[in-house]
Amino acid sequence: MTTMRDVAARARVSAKTVSRVFNDDPHVLPETRARVTEALRELGYLPNSLARTFRTGRPPVLGVAVPDLADPFFAVLATAVEQVAARADMAVVVSSLGYDPAREAVALESLLRRSLSGLVVAPTSQDQGHLGTWAARLPVVFVDRPPRGLTADAFTGDDHEGGRLATAHLIAHGHRDIAFVGDSPAMTTTGERLAGHRSALADAGLRPRDELVAFGAGDRGSAERVVGRLRSAVPPPTALVSGDARTTMTLVPALAGSSWAVVGFGDFPMAHMLSPAVTVVDQDPAALGRLAAERVVERLGAPERRFRRHTVLPVRLVERRSCWSPADASALFPSSCPRAVVAASPPPLAEEPPP
Amino acid sequence: MTTMRDVAARARVSAKTVSRVFNDDPHVLPETRARVTEALRELGYLPNSLARTFRTGRPPVLGVAVPDLADPFFAVLATAVEQVAARADMAVVVSSLGYDPAREAVALESLLRRSLSGLVVAPTSQDQGHLGTWAARLPVVFVDRPPRGLTADAFTGDDHEGGRLATAHLIAHGHRDIAFVGDSPAMTTTGERLAGHRSALADAGLRPRDELVAFGAGDRGSAERVVGRLRSAVPPPTALVSGDARTTMTLVPALAGSSWAVVGFGDFPMAHMLSPAVTVVDQDPAALGRLAAERVVERLGAPERRFRRHTVLPVRLVERRSCWSPADASALFPSSCPRAVVAASPPPLAEEPPP
DNA sequence: GCTACCCATGTCACCGGTGACATGGGTGCC
DNA sequence: GGCACCCATGTCACCGGTGACATGGGTAGC
DSSP states (O other), X not given: OOOHHHHHHHHTSXXXXXXXXXXXXXXXXXXXXXXXXXXXXXXXXXXXXXXXXHHHOOOOEEEEEESOTTSHHXXXXXXXXXXXXXXXXXXXXXXXXXXXXXXXXXXXXXXXXXXXXXEEEOOOSSOOGGXXXXXXXXXXXXXXXXXXXXXXXXEEEOHHHHHHHHHHHHHHTTOOXXXXXXSOTTSHHHHHHHHHHXXXXXXXXXXXXXXGEEEOOOSHXXXXXXXXXXXXXXXXXXXXXXXXXXXXXXXXXXXXXXXXXXXXXSOOTTGGGBSSOOEEXXXXXXXXXXXXXXXXXXXXXXXXXXXXXXXXXXXXXXXXXXXXXXXXGGGXXXXXXXXXXXXXXXXXXXXXXXX | OXXXXXXXXXXXXXXXXXXXXXXXXXXXXXXXXXXXXXXXXXXXXXXXXXXXHHHHOOOOEEEEEESOTTSHHHHHHHHHHHHHHHHTTOEEEEEEOOSOHHHHHHHHHHHHHTTOXXXXXXXXXXXXXXXXHHHHHSOEEEESSXXXXXXXXXXXXXXXXXHHHHHHHHHHXXXXXXXXXXXXXXXXXXXXXXXHXXXXXXXXXOOOOGGGEEEXXXXXXXXXXXXXXXXXXXXXXXXXXXXXXXXXXXXXXXXXXXXXXXXXXXXXXXXXXXXXXXXXXXXXXXXXHHXXXXXXXXXXXXXXXXXXXXXXXXXXXXXXXXXXXXXXXXGOOGGGOOOOSSOSSXXXXXXXXXX
């Protein structure tokens, strides 16, 4: 590895002068500069960014921690962060935390230990108090779920409104018996969405029925059990709100053969191509990622500036014919290419499906 | 930031002894060790990994560069790399390169500049000769596509066999007029798959028809144009092989209403839920990522050991009823939950769909 | 009792770039 | 002409952990 001192020797100047040339310091004579530039070129000098960072102390690296990169929601979010980082000339370190709270803490610590200058994190654990030490040192911005156990910036979707919207939409289409299925009531997002669901029922004068609320349908087996249990309710539901994309993706296969209307949370690739196409409440992961990353950059640039702590982004209903009332269900046909009906613009994932 | 010297002062030992305690060097008296451990705890010491890395010269960071993280194929691949890296106690820097060759080179250089100890890259450009300098310094392993313009390790799917398999499968189901649509003939993967497709036609004694080969159906508009053109061929195709997942995802919507059988390349979430469910040649991105990352780790451990340069992974046909002959097409019905018919095991993406 | 060696610990330099400050020649201005 | 100041360049230390080697007390073996 060629170092600055090698270049310096060759150009018969000091290492410092090489440093100046390399960093476009104006206080170098054109002639000297030319000689150094020549030497740089000849030796194929590449700066050791480690040494630079080490000396100056602030690595141009932005961390992103999400539960699962293979989840399209988080993949899009991470990509948005990457784009912002690239604009600010920073690298991005991405880490998948998984859904186990214990592993989350460990993975986050190990990510933070590698001198980042900022972090965007989508947590799933119940408490992030242990990040307090770190949050004091560098900008930590939460996405998708607000922090618990510490104060920090957060950008989330409007979960309550999303739950309300989904359920109100089903009610408007004639449904009266509407189930809600989510991952776990302990997830703040799911809790909020359920609350929104209930408030829509109340607004319509419908009685909430606890037997139509279920959790934990994360794999095919449990999804089928949940569907079975819901089916046996009296009267059985004619529609279902799924509290998260993970649940939607296991639930829809389990629902095959039944004519329930479905509104899911979180768009995913090809959602519009399913039969029936799943109507979704879209949370715009790209916007979440972009805003969070921009906040990190802003905080780095102005450490003592004050920002709104929690920003709630509006959600949007993307209707796709999965929510028609039972009377309309016969109109469904596979090859009729169900496209967005209500929404002004299809969501990013549907419009530009990843290859 | 507490440093080792701070801890040393407090424990009344030298910084070196603190270093020894911290790194579990056995040559420290239990009593000294206890004192140092106590001081470490009291001051909440955290190692500055930058300094360590800087000194030892080998940063525990593995780079992953893929065209697009939001593509489930690459997301799964990146996740697999992450897991291997975690096992080797390394961090992962992920970078999305995009599909523009010029930007690819720039993004790669900037990724490499940040002292990585190894790189896993899935290129799309026509030539990676410019990576030669880097490949000499650190293990660079190609995935999905082999390198061009330099010699390096590569793990790819068996594209030729995949193309043959897809087409042979359609032929076995009674199809005679089979179209091939891909992103671009310049992509090595697509070229190989097309060659495989042609060899299957030849094996069956079918005449290859150039008018049934099309490229560039990457967005909805061009997909519809391509489908229109294929439809007007005489005789029109009854089946179609899609050369990549990107194309599949735009093509399937454009095919709605027609009864063409489809075999795609690369599985994606919910593929089995489409109507008709798309039969795919699955490339197992997780295996590609895992093997590539393991190779990087192996090369780091044994710099002069020799490895097979190019490993071709077998591909697997996952049949899902999208390839029946025209006579059978009437059997398709949306809610019949099309599942894998032939494949022994459903692909990872279908079995554990991201939330 | 002396050599040889081990062990716990310390000292020092070094990785490579850069910030703080020094140096010394040149220029301008009263 | 002398003082002030600027400019190009150099010198040196430093960031923080660690490898190479030194030190000095203890112990075993002949």
